[in-house]
Amino acid sequence: EIVLTQSPGTLSLSPGERATLSCRASQSVNNRYLAWYQQKPGQAPRLLIYDASTRATGIPDRFSGSGSGTDFTLTISRLEPEDFAVYYCQQYGSLTFTFGPGTKVDIK
Amino acid sequence: QVQLVESGGGVVQPGRSLRLSCAASGFTFSTYAMHWVRQTPGKGLEWVALISHLGNNQYYADSVKGRFTISRDSSKNMVYLEMNSLRLEDTAVYYCARDIRPWGIRPCFDYWGQGTLVTVSS
Numbered sequence: 001e002i003v004l005t006q007s008p009g010t011l012s013l014s015p016g017e018r019a020t021l022s023c024r025a026s027q028s029v030n031n032r033y034l035a036w037y038q039q040k041p042g043q044a045p046r047l048l049i050y051d052a053s054t055r056a057t058g059i060p061d062r063f064s065g066s067g068s069g070t071d072f073t074l075t076i077s078r079l080e081p082e083d084f085a086v087y088y089c090q091q092y093g094s095l096t097f098t099f100g101p102g103t104k105v106d107i108k
Numbered sequence: 109q110v111q112l113v114e115s116g117g118g119v120v121q122p123g124r125s126l127r128l129s130c131a132a133s134g135f136t137f138s139t140y141a142m143h144w145v146r147q148t149p150g151k152g153l154e155w156v157a158l159i160s161h162l163g164n165n166q167y168y169a170d171s172v173k174g175r176f177t178i179s180r181d182s183s184k185n186m187v188y189l190e191m192n193s194l195r196l197e198d199t200a201v202y203y204c205a206r207d208i209r210p211w212g213i214r215p216c217f218d219y220w221g222q223g224t225l226v227t228v229s230s
Binding site for chain 2: 045
């Protein structure tokens, strides 16, 4: 099983700042099959990025993903008030499909 | 618009059974694989089970293999999760989710239901 580690655990930033979230895998993720989700309290996760760098339908271009192998990054270029949430990475390159523990982006 | 609506959650004793349902609408149901994903405060998000678009292939997380069964009824646009021999650690919010890839399997999830809470407690 591929274990995903996310850092930092919490990121405290102000609106308008840039957010850089990291996701590290315990072994290489096949075909860059890595996704990022956003979750707000009381809501289901929302897909932001899949295949490491492809934005899902309707996702603003301030969200971008990069990386390959074992190291992946989600970047939010300028934080909007609605972006403060928890972000999870997920790999689907091999069974069993696993999620990271999440990074909380909160308001500084 | 795509909608997934789960039902069937509740409080159940350890060792008992429960069946979750997911009603799908707003898309061609028979062309997409479907999944169940669960979430707990302690363990976070965990993929549970997958059924292919035709229903002829199912895959399970090791933690539920042999106890849970995923199925689908394309005539009703429904997905089910039959959960047997429930354990305390199965307590979670269970989400139904759609695979992003039509006609195949690429297990990231572009649409999710609102979730249904299953509590296993004596």
